[in-house]
Each structure stands twice: as C-alpha cells, then as structure tokens.
Amino acid sequence: MGKRVGIEVSLAISEAVKLANVDAVAAYPITPQTHIVEHLSELVAEGELDAAFIPVESEHSAMSVCAGTSAAGARTYTATSSQGLALMNEILFIIPALRLPVVMTIVNRSLSGPISIWNDHSDIMSVRDTGWIAIFAENGQESFDLTLMSFKIAEDHRVLLPISVNLDGFTLSHVIEPHEFLDQEEVDKFLPDYEPLVQLNPDKPVSLGTVGIPEIYTEAKKCIDETLIASEEVVKEVFAEFGEMFGRHYKVVESYRAEGAETLLMTMGSVSETAMEAIDKMRDQDNRSVGLVRLRLWRPFPVKDLRVEVAGAKTLAIIDRAVSPGGTGGPVAGEVRSALYSVEDAPYVASFIAGLGGRDITIDDFISVVDQAEKMAESNEIHQYKMIGVRE
Amino acid sequence: MTKKFNEKAWNEYDLGYMVSDAGCAAEYRTGDWRSQRPQTNKDKCIKCGVCYLVCPEGAIVLAADGTYDFDLEHCKGCGICEVECWTGCISMTEEGE
Numbered sequence: 001m002g003k004r005v006g007i008e009v010s011l012a013i014s015e016a017v018k019l020a021n022v023d024a025v026a027a028y029p030i031t032p033q034t035h036i037v038e039h040l041s042e043l044v045a046e047g048e049l050d051a052a053f054i055p056v057e058s059e060h061s062a063m064s065v066c067a068g069t070s071a072a073g074a075r076t077y078t079a080t081s082s083q084g085l086a087l088m089n090e091i092l093f094i095i096p097a098l099r100l101p102v103v104m105t106i107v108n109r110s111l112s113g114p115i116s117i118w119n120d121h122s123d124i125m126s127v128r129d130t131g132w133i134a135i136f137a138e139n140g141q142e143s144f145d146l147t148l149m150s151f152k153i154a155e156d157h158r159v160l161l162p163i164s165v166n167l168d169g170f171t172l173s174h175v176i177e178p179h180e181f182l183d184q185e186e187v188d189k190f191l192p193d194y195e196p197l198v199q200l201n202p203d204k205p206v207s208l209g210t211v212g213i214p215e216i217y218t219e220a221k222k223c224i225d226e227t228l229i230a231s232e233e234v235v236k237e238v239f240a241e242f243g244e245m246f247g248r249h250y251k252v253v254e255s256y257r258a259e260g261a262e263t264l265l266m267t268m269g270s271v272s273e274t275a276m277e278a279i280d281k282m283r284d285q286d287n288r289s290v291g292l293v294r295l296r297l298w299r300p301f302p303v304k305d306l307r308v309e310v311a312g313a314k315t316l317a318i319i320d321r322a323v324s325p326g327g328t329g330g331p332v333a334g335e336v337r338s339a340l341y342s343v344e345d346a347p348y349v350a351s352f353i354a355g356l357g358g359r360d361i362t363i364d365d366f367i368s369v370v371d372q373a374e375k376m377a378e379s380n381e382i383h384q385y386k387m388i389g390v391r392e
Numbered sequence: 393m394t395k396k397f398n399e400k401a402w403n404e405y406d407l408g409y410m411v412s413d414a415g416c417a418a419e420y421r422t423g424d425w426r427s428q429r430p431q432t433n434k435d436k437c438i439k440c441g442v443c444y445l446v447c448p449e450g451a452i453v454l455a456a457d458g459t460y461d462f463d464l465e466h467c468k469g470c471g472i473c474e475v476e477c478w479t480g481c482i483s484m485t486e487e488g489e
Contacts, residue, residue, distance in 0.1 A: 099408035219402035
C-alpha cells in the first residue's frame, strides 16, 4: 500500500494521471480546473511524466486534439470546467461515436450567466446526453481512485467510451486532504496498457468520423446507447477489482445509514459528506428514521440499483445542484421520478434545488429538506421543485 | 452472403462505424441527390477520357466502343465533366425535363 500524503485534491488528481502513465494531455486552463493541468504540465516539463502535453487555444481545440491523440492509440486525458465544457460541446458527441476512451476530469462549476466561478452541477447536466460515462467523487481520495479506475473502465474493450470524473469546484478541488497514494508498481498491475481497437494506423488504413446517412444513423445511435448501458457492469467489475486490490470499495449507488429508513435524502458529489453529518444528527439526537443515498454513477443511470437502494422508503428527498429551466424538477429528481414511475410502492419523490453558484448547503438545510419532504409526502403534493434558501 | 450496408443490425458494423474498405461508397445510391443529369453527344466525343479522370465519384464508365457512359446510380450531377470536356460533347440538363 502506498503512502499517505496531505495534498491539494487537484494535485492528487494530476498524480493519479501521472500514475496512469498517460501518453497525451491536451487542455486549456479554466477556473477551478487550472491546478490539475498546471501540475501536469510541470510533471511533463520536469520529465516525470513521459507524455505529450499539448497546449491549445481553446477547449474546443483541446477536445479535438484529444479525439486525434486517442484515435492515434494514445492514452488521452483532459480536464475542464463550466464554460470550457460548454465550448467542448460539439466534440463531446463525436468522441463516444468514434469509441475513443478519453478520460476527462470535470471540476464542476456553474455556467454563466450571471458569471460565476463557483460550484454547482450545471456544467455536467448540460452535457448529459453526449454519450459519456459520468462518475461523481465526494472527496479527494475518491477523486484520486476514480481517476485511476476511469482509464480501466473506458479502455475496456466492452466499453471503449469516454468517461468524465466529476468533482466539486473549490469545495473539493482546492482543499488539502489526506490521500493514500498508490505505488507505480501497484497501479501498473491494476491498469494494463491501452490496446486500441479503433486506431488510425498507416499499416491498416481506415476512415473515422464518416457521414452517417439516414440508413445508418439510427443504428449508430443505438450502438452508443447499448454500449453505454452495458458499461455499468464493467464499472462495477472495475470497482470490485479496485476494492480487492486496494481495500477501498465503491458502488454505483452508495448509501449511508439508509437501511429501514422511512425518509431518504439523495445527493451527488461533495455535499454528500455534509448530508452524512445531518443524517447522524437526525438519527442520533432526534431519533428520526432517515438515511442517505448517494448517486455515484450518473451515466449510465443505474436504474436497477437505485430501485433496490430506495425500496421500502416512504419519502425520497433529492437535492439537485442544477436547474432544468422549464422542466419537471431538478435534473436528478426528474430521472429518479422516471426510474421509479412504474415501481410498486415507490417512495414519494420530493425535488429540491440547492447549492447553486457556490452557495453552501448546511446541515440545517438538509434537516429542513427532510422536514419539508415528509410534509409534502403526507399530502402527496404535486410540485415541480422547491428551491432551498432562495429569497422571496 | 454478406449483408449490405443498409441491412446490418446496429451491432454488426465496424467499431465506431469506422470504414476500413476503400471505395465502399459504391454501395450507396447517391444518384438520387442529383438535380441535373449529364448527357453526351457521342458524335463529338474524341474518346480522350478527360471526363473519366476528373469525375470525383467514379461515376463515368468506359463503354465498349471507347466512348464513355454515366453511372446514374452514383452520379451526383456536379457538372465537372461538362466544364472539363474538350469538345463540349457533355451537357447538363435538368432532371425531370
């Protein structure tokens, strides 16, 4: 087992990328992702990481270069946030269509406007349907571990899809946490070399990214969706293998003191840790029947596991950190309602939006959410969503 | 028998829908994109083969008598042959006329 190091989460992610021995990094700096790629450029400049670091003039170019290097057979990494992710949008759809296993860290930040550099999940929600696998980390150690696992998941020949590891900007990316690092030897045993199946190679010429006329386009889209859905099993396999080798265990849907709970909170990302504190307080001081479900895998959406984790609860209070304007609720709540719609005795789903643009979600906020959700469930209130802490 | 490109199931295509065979566009019927159709006055044809060389689609085929015919399944009607023909024996006419 590796050593325990106190280090900024961003730098720990860079070290994980180095341990994954990537061949190419193409990135453009943007707050709050900057420290990750800055440190990677240092590692390359100092000769500690033998990779091509390709500075570009925009995120659109960064993702375009990633398509190129990955298609050339290189293990490829990039990172971005918010507006940068938005600028990549056009290319994001093309990467899974070409079956290129690019790994990207998304340091989640709200989208303009108004201009905000602070954290919420509006960036990842805006690229929900691009065909990428999307995983959420709750703390530094998870960010480190999931970065390493992402390469193995994406490059599995049953998958060959790009993957994003999401972590909250500033509240996670810029804090110093203890991380248990892994040795290069251990990582090499866990993560074999990338063996591309789709590759531009002069010895075997192919055309990539050709036109998909109406006779083909539907089949091409079906292929991406089926492959993405099937990748859930590979995600679970890689989680299991990682747990066996390194003793840290991950699930696609995590829970905390949820067994037998009448009311469940549901979160994604770093607020889950605050939510756990709130659950402890409500359980231990107030003797309330509450628990927490944390969604780790956002795409593919783990429908079956979610149904198992929430079975038996009366009320499910979901905290979204993004708005789906004009929609049916928070983006996560909308998906969960849909996943539970035909399920017998499914819990009442209450949708809450909180923590937008870097606003804190406190322990008291979580307790208030549980109070409100239980009341709403009692009267079976029909609602779109409730916004926590908004001045009215 | 191998399936044609428009008969395959979603999981029967090459990974990432990459194309590994050259000239596979021959399988696609692109002739119905055409709004103008090339015609030849074969009396004026000197069998030089310029039209055959410049056609970007390979839609001009050698006839038995040494002149050239058009593969209208694939000709998109771009008109390059009309412009490049030395003797002016090729002319484009509106489809449907």
